[in-house]
Amino acid sequence: MNRKHIKNKHLDELKELLSIPSISAHSVHKKDMISAAKWLQKKLNSLKFETKILPTGGHPVVFAQYTTHNSRPTILIYGHYDVQDPGDLSLWKSDPFKPEIRGGNIYARGAADDKGQLYTWIAALEILQGTVPCNIKFMIEGEEEVGSKNLDVFIQKNKKLLKSDICVISDSHCLSETKPVIDYGLRGIVYTEITVKTLERDVHSGIYGGNVLNPAVVLSQIISKLKNENHSVLIPGFYENVRKLKKSERDELKKLPFKDKQVMNETGALVVTGESGYIVHERAGARPTLDVNGIWSGYNGEGEKTIIPAVAKAKVSMRIVPNQTSDEISNKFINYVNTLEPDGVDLKVEVLSTGNPILMDTSSLYFKTAENAYKKVFGKKPLYKLSGGSIPVTSILKKHLGLDSVLMGYGLPDDNLHSPNEKLSLTMFEKGIKTNIEFLKSF
């Protein structure tokens, strides 16, 4: 097979994987989750990997290994086969689960996050087949988009199986097709759901209005006390353990071109705003935040419905940074929200998932190897950045195996992760495969 054939074969295979609607959040897609796991198992079997689909408390993990080089390092490749819910289908230009190539990009839910990026490693190994000078393991999970809730227990149980020298993860992005970047830190997350119940059923707003509590009003009042209008989180002690950046780090962050204008283009925001005294990159990666991811109560259809709703709910999540911990922030959040409960309200605060923040040692051998691989393919040294996202596996691997991770991301800032019309640039897909080859060949 010539290069072009290989390239077409890889794109065809990626399309197959992207066609499986493996949405981990919805139990109705359980069968699709298994299909995606089996698809990966079959593919890795064809590359002579020894594979297993291992159960967890939720969706299973695809594990694979090819470990014939006893004295050489072992690289653990992490990825996830689950995707986010596509949301409002009318906002997608093509079906999220019928991959389509337009203008040098492949469009589909999961194209960048994470099936397409994960696949760059599979393609690299297929090209290198038989000539890889190190040992390879794969751990591909199915619950990254729902907070990797069962991964901590899974990794703790399978320490021996997962033992490696470094973990590499392609689930982040470069600044552009010519500006590579390595994320050296990730935010953690505490994802919660607040339920305010004031009545047993929705009631007539004329008959009862004036005499009973409105749960949507109470919930709004609670939310308005979580964050003030200067974008500061009001939970007592929230900022207590936030690490201050070194001057050298701030200087490095200032080199990054991710500016207000770019955020506005990517999101359609009319203003870029946040905690005062910090630049965009600090607010995106070095500062913790709080957001409402969803809120719902009562009637949301056409026209009017004159009710007082019985229940109001909100999904509220916090992105946390070193040296905050998810346990600390979960507790502070729960305690504070409980102090905001008025009399006569049935209030429930649930933590749905958590992940700790992490900071990597950029001076390690593996970072240097990654840096060189990027240099060879992109022609320039990657910049170092603190990512605003969360990849729970990184802190779990560190905790149980003492294992560091290198984030070798091949997405772009406008890939529409978690939004309609998610895409992956075909140029980045190819450069990703090549960078992985350079990286793997170095051991």
Add this chain to the structure above:
Amino acid sequence: MNRKHIKNKHLDELKELLSIPSISAHSVHKKDMISAAKWLQKKLNSLKFETKILPTGGHPVVFAQYTTHNSRPTILIYGHYDVQDPGDLSLWKSDPFKPEIRGGNIYARGAADDKGQLYTWIAALEILQGTVPCNIKFMIEGEEEVGSKNLDVFIQKNKKLLKSDICVISDSHCLSETKPVIDYGLRGIVYTEITVKTLERDVHSGIYGGNVLNPAVVLSQIISKLKNENHSVLIPGFYENVRKLKKSERDELKKLPFKDKQVMNETGALVVTGESGYIVHERAGARPTLDVNGIWSGYNGEGEKTIIPAVAKAKVSMRIVPNQTSDEISNKFINYVNTLEPDGVDLKVEVLSTGNPILMDTSSLYFKTAENAYKKVFGKKPLYKLSGGSIPVTSILKKHLGLDSVLMGYGLPDDNLHSPNEKLSLTMFEKGIKTNIEFLKSF
């Protein structure tokens, strides 16, 4: 036909009418709206009424007249054939549009509000057929549950057709099967929708969290400024024109047995609470209120979705009292909400519908006639109450025709209007028919 046959026939006919899902808020039910109007037309034709289905800017009005007694008064009977959306079907014990009789009640959406109550007049006229000593007109609208938005124009256009001496309306409730009540005032309403847009699309909360505005947070902040924790509405000048009750009115309201305990039983509220310094009946009828009828933004499914939503919306309505007006309160609301708009937000405030409050002259001949009819059937004088609900037609008839209304309601407080498992007591249905007969026979 004997009495029992007549009773069964009336129940069978009411079931037919209740089976039509005439939900005015949803355009998908337009055909059902026409079916309900035609059903009423056919029935009134059979009682020798001259009938017309008259167009409006929205759903049509069923008009009927039987006016052979030139020198006698003309009674305009108002009702509405539209119903509220049934909401979550899983909360209904039987299908909202398959009427079912259980424990002395008929269960269906619209059983009490308003098909069942309206039907008490049709049944009374069928029983009295040929012996009614006065002229009768019917105006049955199809948009009461969506704020009667086209009724003002309709009534203005059809003044001559609608000319009458009094309007009677059965769309309210007694205190129990043995405690009749006449509502002598109704609150008005201003029903609005607020839209907060901060982004063009939902975006990843990790990548952008900290740098862009969250519309659900902004909307919560706005709502938290509409009403404080002491249940006072914070719109400047909101209470300025609220009428103070006379001492005699307060004394009469204090006689009513509608107490905290009853509100708690009917709604499942853990506390009955509202503006301090007012009793439950004042807060329910003599004081204005503000409620969130619905709020929605972002993700509300299972598990997690780590997005910052693009848009957040809320339905916010105010119940207003004499001498507030819907124009005054609409303007004050819009102006105030606009002052709460932060920079960088696309804020829209829409008034979906309005209705003015009304206060009736309880000393009129027609009130006394109604009082006597109740006395004959229930064995006791009705109490006088200010209703918390809104029936827009009352203020429109007063404005364009100078026409007063008498509210002869046959519901009960636990009829679950606008809630799952709406019902009408069969005892009240029968007493209603009898009270109407006594009322009509008096002219």
